[in-house]
Amino acid sequence: MYSLHDAAATGIVKQLMQESPCSKVYDSTGSAKKALLCHLDENELLFLEFSKEVVFLEPMDLPNNLDFIIIPSRHESSAQIRSFTVHSPGNPWRRSDFGGKPMQLSLSNPILMWYMLQELDKLKNSYSTLKSFSVSYEVTHHGPTIPLKPITFIEIGGSDKEWSIIEAHKAVATAIKNAIAQFSKEQHSKPCIVTVGFGGNHYASLFTKRAFEKGECYGHMVPNYVIKEISLEELKIVAEMAIRFTPGVTRIVIEKMRSELKNTIALIARDLGLEIILT
Numbered sequence: 571m572y573s574l575h576d577a578a579a580t581g582i583v584k585q586l587m588q589e590s591p592c593s594k595v596y597d598s599t600g601s602a603k604k605a606l607l608c609h610l611d612e613n614e615l616l617f618l619e620f621s622k623e624v625v626f627l628e629p630m631d632l633p634n635n636l637d638f639i640i641i642p643s644r645h646e647s648s649a650q651i652r653s654f655t656v657h658s659p660g661n662p663w664r665r666s667d668f669g670g671k672p673m674q675l676s677l678s679n680p681i682l683m684w685y686m687l688q689e690l691d692k693l694k695n696s697y698s699t700l701k702s703f704s705v706s707y708e709v710t711h712h713g714p715t716i717p718l719k720p721i722t723f724i725e726i727g728g729s730d731k732e733w734s735i736i737e738a739h740k741a742v743a744t745a746i747k748n749a750i751a752q753f754s755k756e757q758h759s760k761p762c763i764v765t766v767g768f769g770g771n772h773y774a775s776l777f778t779k780r781a782f783e784k785g786e787c788y789g790h791m792v793p794n795y796v797i798k799e800i801s802l803e804e805l806k807i808v809a810e811m812a813i814r815f816t817p818g819v820t821r822i823v824i825e826k827m828r829s830e831l832k833n834t835i836a837l838i839a840r841d842l843g844l845e846i847i848l849t
Contacts, residue, residue: 571618571627571641574603578644578726578733578742579624583617585743590615601631613750625659625669627714638679638720640746645708645727653727654690654742655773656683657708660715660815662792662808663800669713673807675790675815679720680764683707684787685749686724691782693744697737703727707774707781709767709791710812717815762787764818768809768835769794769825776825776849786823789816794827802834809835813842821845 572579590608595616602618609615616636620627624641632639645655660675670676687705694700714721724746726738752761765786767777770793780786790812797805813819822839824832826849836846 579642581739582642625713644733645725653704655708660710670715674715676721678789680787680789682753689745693741706778709793765821767791823847
């Protein structure tokens with residue numbers, strides 16, 4: 571799914587479609603402005619183009635016959651940091667500044683997202699124009715909040731200059747293609763430890779590091795700036811949601827935070843039989 575007003579997204583989709591024989595689809599496409607059914611290796615990809623920003627999509631905008639959703643997108647950095655990022659959408663607090671519903675999360679896709687992270691890290695070194703790009707998770711933020719289908723954002727970060735780099739479009743398109751191929755082939759295996767993260771900063775630096783070094787694949791990640799804004803009762807709700815909307819989770823990682831917050835999260839994880847890592 572992508573917005574026709576997003577230069578990064580349309581560039582990525584254009585690159586994907588060059589390798590995919592496509593045909594128009596006229597039904598079961600929700601409120602999409604344009605829909606194309608394409609074949610990528612052994613997989614069918616339905617490309618849905620929307621006139622509105624994808625963060626504001628609702629469940630009713632989508633067809634029902636989807637296995638999972640990938641959203642290529644731009645990421646606007648106030649510091650204009652050149653980056654490739656992946657994350658799950660949702661609002662783990664009583665705010666919905668950029669789409670979705672407050673205190674609601676979308677279903678995450680931790681293994682697919684992990685493959686994307688690995689691919690982006692490899693592919694950025696294939697192009698001299700991309701070597702200065704960082705690669706990281708982002709924590710759970712913004713809409714849409716669609717709880718029934720796993721959703722993953724994959725983004726080009728920076729400014730309109732970065733969003734228009736053709737090599738960046740190619741790298742993200744290839745990362746999507748390779749990640750789908752690996753996920754389709756190995757989704758019943760356990761290539762990584764499915765994990766939920768609590769604490770840390772917006773770019774999830776510790777969780778990204780652990781994903782590469784410890785083989786942890788993260789679904790939802792709730793940062794410190796959210797945890798500090800919510801009550802203990804709300805934290806219980808958010809922690810349970812983050813775990814419930816991360817399919818296959820077996821571990822949680824808690825970054826440094828106040829004891830009462832840490833203990834609240836750990837108690838929920840312990841009741842659910844999850845391994846707890848304190849950093």
